[in-house]
Amino acid sequence: MPAKTNNVSNMTTRNAALTGWGTYLPERVVTNAEIEATVDTTDDWIVRRTGIRERRIAATGETTSSMAIEAGKRALDQAGLSVADLQLIIVATTTPDELCPPVSSRVQYGLGATNAAALVVQTACTGFVTALITAYQFINSGAFPNALVIGAETLSRFVDWEDRSTCILFGDGAGAVVLEATDGACGLHGFVMGSDGSGADEIKIPAGGSVEPATVMSVASEQHTIRMNGRAVFKFATRILAMAGQNAVVAAGLTFDAVDWVIPHQANKRIIESAARSMGIPEDRFVVNIEWYGNTSAASVAIALAEALDSGQIQPYDKLLLVAFGAGLTWAAAVVQPEPVTSSHWHERFESVVLSER
Numbered sequence: 001m002p003a004k005t006n007n008v009s010n011m012t013t014r015n016a017a018l019t020g021w022g023t024y025l026p027e028r029v030v031t032n033a034e035i036e037a038t039v040d041t042t043d044d045w046i047v048r049r050t051g052i053r054e055r056r057i058a059a060t061g062e063t064t065s066s067m068a069i070e071a072g073k074r075a076l077d078q079a080g081l082s083v084a085d086l087q088l089i090i091v092a093t094t095t096p097d098e099l100c101p102p103v104s105s106r107v108q109y110g111l112g113a114t115n116a117a118a119l120v121v122q123t124a125c126t127g128f129v130t131a132l133i134t135a136y137q138f139i140n141s142g143a144f145p146n147a148l149v150i151g152a153e154t155l156s157r158f159v160d161w162e163d164r165s166t167c168i169l170f171g172d173g174a175g176a177v178v179l180e181a182t183d184g185a186c187g188l189h190g191f192v193m194g195s196d197g198s199g200a201d202e203i204k205i206p207a208g209g210s211v212e213p214a215t216v217m218s219v220a221s222e223q224h225t226i227r228m229n230g231r232a233v234f235k236f237a238t239r240i241l242a243m244a245g246q247n248a249v250v251a252a253g254l255t256f257d258a259v260d261w262v263i264p265h266q267a268n269k270r271i272i273e274s275a276a277r278s279m280g281i282p283e284d285r286f287v288v289n290i291e292w293y294g295n296t297s298a299a300s301v302a303i304a305l306a307e308a309l310d311s312g313q314i315q316p317y318d319k320l321l322l323v324a325f326g327a328g329l330t331w332a333a334a335v336v337q338p339e340p341v342t343s344s345h346w347h348e349r350f351e352s353v354v355l356s357e358r
């Protein structure tokens with residue numbers, strides 16, 4: 001597996017600070033009890049086998065771009081970055097509004113970010129981590145001074161609600177972060193990215209692409225919905241999370257002991273527990289919110305990261321291991337420190353969060 005190191009003390013490149021974050025979760029909550037009423041399953045089975053209790057489902061009119069825009073606005077507001085100054089938008093998604101145009105252009109227009117380049121990263125559930133690593137490269141190289149990175153999904157529109165093996169898993173939502181160039185010692189310390197296309201058929205939406213364009217037949221047979229070999233993906237996931245995490249930590253010149261928090265893709269609680277055992281990191285150092293949102297694919301790490309930053313669970317100078325896997329099959333892991341230890345931005349913010357919660 002190729003590993004890359006970003007030397008954050010090398011001042012010939014710019015580091016990047018994570019200065020803002022935001023989420024958007026649809027209001028509609030669908031509990032396991034509601035799913036029990038439509039397919040042959042039970043709340044007990046879903047909780048025991050996946051850890052999921054409920055998920056959010058987008059309302060009519062809510063789309064991947066509308067959720068991405070809302071999460072993006074919140075992240076920009078918090079960073080105090082004017083939308084006119086934003087230079088780059090990367091949207092990670094598997095469920096764009098349309099196959100064409102790229103949903104990133106709809107997001108860019110919706111934000112009013114007239115000076116920003118916009119592009120999509122489509123590596124399924126790995127998407128947000130891939131997009132974040134990509135954004136760091138553009139800032140580290142000096143190409144852009146800032147970037148808005150968004151993970152957003154409307155998976156509910158691609159789920160076969162009569163297939164109990166998949167409809168229990170997925171949810172909708174968006175998460176976003178702002179990166180800005182800094183000379184402070186923070187940013188991306190090391191990462192890995194990988195792909196194994198021999199597993200491409202293990203998770204897929206068979207119809208609607210150029211291999212099988214949408215037809216009356218393909219729609220009638222639900223071929224435009226997610227098909228997954230759950231057991232094969234489960235085996236792959238338990239192996240790859242620990243391996244990718246280990247390689248990213250080595251690329252950062254660290255060991256697992258130096259990682260303060262792991263933010264894994266939220267696909268199945270049992271996969272996260274298995275990764276914790278393999279890494280030898282206690283489960284209470286993993287950020288886990290799968291109970292409430294299910295698997296939101298490319299949005300999952302973004303939402304978990306933003307919520308943990310918002311609640312103060314993650315401190316600004318903590319070393320975070322973000323690790324994800326997904327269809328492709330793909331994987332990515334990154335060791336990230338949001339801000340330098342001494343950042344006044346964070347100290348001011350954290351004081352106000354702590355005071356407002358008292």
Ligand code: ACO
Pocket residue numbers: 040041042045046049050094124125126164165168203230231233234237267268295297325326327
């Ligand atoms: N309720 C009750 N029983 C069920 C359900 C359900 N919702 N779903 C499956 N079962 C049954 C099966 O039919 C099977 O019955 P059988 O033994 O009579 O055949 C039994 O439960 C066991 O099935 P398994 O598939 O072995 O169940 P498992 O414990 O593996 O859990 C699950 C299934 C939750 C899908 C799991 O395999 C999993 O999480 N896989 C990984 C999925 C994943 O991570 N996807 C992420 C990528 S998605 C992306 O990139 C967009």
